[in-house]
Amino acid sequence: MRIGLAGVGRIGAFHAETLRDLSDVDEVVVSDLDADAARAVADKLEVGFAASPAELLAQGVDGFVIATATPGHAPLIRLGLEAGVPTFCEKPVAATLDETLDLARLVRTTSTPVHVGFQRRFDRGYQRAQQAVAGGELGFVHSIRAQTHDQAPPHAAYIPTSGGLFRDCSIHDFDIIRFVTGREVASVYATGANKGAAFFSEAGDVDTAAAVLTLDDGTLVNLSATRYNGGGHDVRMEVLGSDGTIGVGYDDSLAVTSAEPGATYPVGPRHWSFMERFLPAYRAELTAFAAVARGALASPCTVDDALQAFRVADACELSRRERRVVSLDEIPSL
Numbered sequence: 378m379r380i381g382l383a384g385v386g387r388i389g390a391f392h393a394e395t396l397r398d399l400s401d402v403d404e405v406v407v408s409d410l411d412a413d414a415a416r417a418v419a420d421k422l423e424v425g426f427a428a429s430p431a432e433l434l435a436q437g438v439d440g441f442v443i444a445t446a447t448p449g450h451a452p453l454i455r456l457g458l459e460a461g462v463p464t465f466c467e468k469p470v471a472a473t474l475d476e477t478l479d480l481a482r483l484v485r486t487t488s489t490p491v492h493v494g495f496q497r498r499f500d501r502g503y504q505r506a507q508q509a510v511a512g513g514e515l516g517f518v519h520s521i522r523a524q525t526h527d528q529a530p531p532h533a534a535y536i537p538t539s540g541g542l543f544r545d546c547s548i549h550d551f552d553i554i555r556f557v558t559g560r561e562v563a564s565v566y567a568t569g570a571n572k573g574a575a576f577f578s579e580a581g582d583v584d585t586a587a588a589v590l591t592l593d594d595g596t597l598v599n600l601s602a603t604r605y606n607g608g609g610h611d612v613r614m615e616v617l618g619s620d621g622t623i624g625v626g627y628d629d630s631l632a633v634t635s636a637e638p639g640a641t642y643p644v645g646p647r648h649w650s651f652m653e654r655f656l657p658a659y660r661a662e663l664t665a666f667a668a669v670a671r672g673a674l675a676s677p678c679t680v681d682d683a684l685q686a687f688r689v690a691d692a693c694e695l696s697r698r699e700r701r702v703v704s705l706d707e708i709p710s711l
Contacts, residue, residue, distance in 0.1 A: 378671060379404045381438035383430035383453055385418040388467060389444030391652065395660050396442065397424055401667040408433040410445070434460045440670030442663075443467060447538060451476045458489050463670040465663070467494040468548060470683045472540060474691050474709060481684045481711055490676045492666050493683040495552040499661035502625035506616050507557045515618025518558065521598040522615040523550040526606035526632070528649050530584065533576040541582045542569065543697070544690040547602045550614075551689040552682065557616065560592040561685065566702045567693035573605050588693050608632040609647035610654050630654075684711070
């Protein structure tokens, strides 16, 4: 199987290396708007090279992986669909809700699968939590705590095109909440603040945020996000039920120092980036995409899934700006 990849930045180069090492993949071909960068990655990894994503698709591939900056996602998904090639795209599938809605409509008219890269669905901890909820182990679920705390902020130039903290960062939480619970978000109340670098507020964004989500069965979710968590990259979820509680992210890498005298947990080492935290999940999701590309698996995370997560992010951003509860009925859908 021949897999093409567009975008050779940090995550793209990692995906190219992962794909190269999959037993189902015979050849990987990389491309980028910066052809020199693509050639350098191709030479380093000893994989194929194409001068552009369009040229890559014209050469013929069995699967197409998109790992460019967000503005390139929607146009490249369209190119993949036009070529009839199963396509994998990092989140989000588009920079705006309108673009996401347009893509969702387009995907519904084709049989070509699109797999969206919400890698937490392939993390063993989140999968175990989903099984516990679905199997009734926790009784009825009444509360969830979810957080994504980056160890350090991205470069200032990234923020104006990121879509904001809820769309760029918390969108992973919105997707995994839906995945673990099987429920939809009914309403949100969100807020945010800035105590760090000025470039966040200059871009109309926040560096720290919190939200209360109410799911359609009445479950309450407390969510937090920050760009400043100097103790390490900290991504967790707790699912609290009438018969028990299960937690994700509570292994020895937990980026917390206990205040209790004599406590030795967690012992470390801590994770310092999302790449470390979710390395096995990234490999698992690309293994799944290879199965999607060869027709052995339906897309495990569709554009419709991405749309629902984006709608929650938009609702949180609206709530933050207007300082009010926002119903998801206010956010456009298909």
